[in-house]
Amino acid sequence: MKHEDSTLKVKQRVSDEQRRQVLDLRRRKSLREVAEATGLPLGTVKTLVSRSGAFRDNEQHRALFTLPPIKPSADTLPSVPELPPQQVVTGDKEVDAVLWLHAVIRTGQAALIERAMEAAKRIKTPLGVLEKRYRDHLTATNPGNLFAALSSFGFGDLEAMAARATEDHRLRLEGVSRFGGALMDDTDAEAFCIDALRGLEVSGRFGDFDKSQVADRFNAHPDLMPHTLADCLYELDYWSRLYWLRNAVDRDASDGPAEATARDWFVFGLLAEIRPRDKAEALAVFRYLVASDRDDMAESEAIMLNLIG
Structure with missing residues (x-):
């Protein structure tokens, strides 16, 4: 008693x-x-x-920052696109042959890419030599343009080109499977960010929102705040995956609204504030920093100090 x-x-x-x-x-x-x-x-x-319950994963937060599930869609990409036509671009048969292989590789179709890589083996002249000939052609046909030759860089690296094309094709298929024809539309998460930051003015050299104002606005929605570092990583992964799905379709329209970018950086900053629950969670954040190439950002030192306590 x-x-x-x-x-x-x-x-x-x-x-x-x-x-x-x-x-x-x-x-x-x-x-x-x-x-x-x-x-x-x-x-x-x-x-x-x-x-x-504030330090358990926030399921309501995760529900908002989750990509739609993959589902069969009538809006599918062509399974076997037409083989690109061969064209005379430079007049140099070997260079034009490699340019045609580029077009084949850009289809992203594994079967066609495999044929292109086999065809490349039959080209006798080293690809490095052909790259120089192509660069010389670009320079000669674009006098005074210092940037003309830039498009020749990587001309002979067909394997890297094939890897990028295959991944882009996979992402395009995934985007259609998840979003149908609405991949470029604002998601519910983006709509939330736009609404939360409504009325804020951008400023500064890069047209950013004020960080303290952004924090105040998002903190005013505690039900949609990350509770844990795992929540932060979950949301950051959402923004990254959404970006790359869109980037595979249109490289110039993959960033989404500025409010979503502000949210991404806000949550990244929370990695320096929310304490890790255990060593495994701290290690997951460390691995994220390295894998995301964000380990040299201004917030990174504070994040590392937070992880080591």
Whole structure:
């Protein structure tokens, strides 16, 4: 009985403000540090954090930032496109033959690409030599244009070209399977971002939104905030996959609305604020930094410090 009375007294001493303080501090500090900062017993802090549910993955958040499922669609891409016609481009038969192989590879069709790679083996002149001849042609036919020769770079790297074309084709098929003909339309997640940042003005050299204003707007929607680092990685993966699905279709229209970009960077910044729940979660964030090529961003040092505590 005395134990129950003691527990009740402890519970009664925890005010709503203390609860909010505990949850706010827990996003940036360890449980022990929160206990020290608030003066509450470690066990009480653990109980408050556990019962709040604020540090479990946010399923409502994940539901919004999830791509549509893959499903059969009537809007399918042609399974076997027509073989591109051979054309006289430079007048150099060998160079034009390689340019035709480029066109075949760009179809993204594995069977056609395989035939193109076999045909490339029958070209006697080294591809490096043909690349120089093509570059000379571009320079001669575009006098005064310093950038004309740029399109010749990678001319002979057919394997890399084939890998990119195959992946782009796979992504185009996936985009159709997930979105039908609506891949370029605003998703529900993008619509949320647009609505949340409505009225904010862009500024600065690159036309960005003010970061503090962006944070205030998104923080005003706690039901759609990441609760964990795993939630952050889940959402960042959503934005990345959406970008690449669109990029495979139209490289000039793959970024989406500016509000979505602001959200992506906002969530990236949260990797420096939300404490890892365990070593596995910290390691997942570290691997993300390396794989995403974001390890040299301004926020990266703060993220690393957050991971190592």
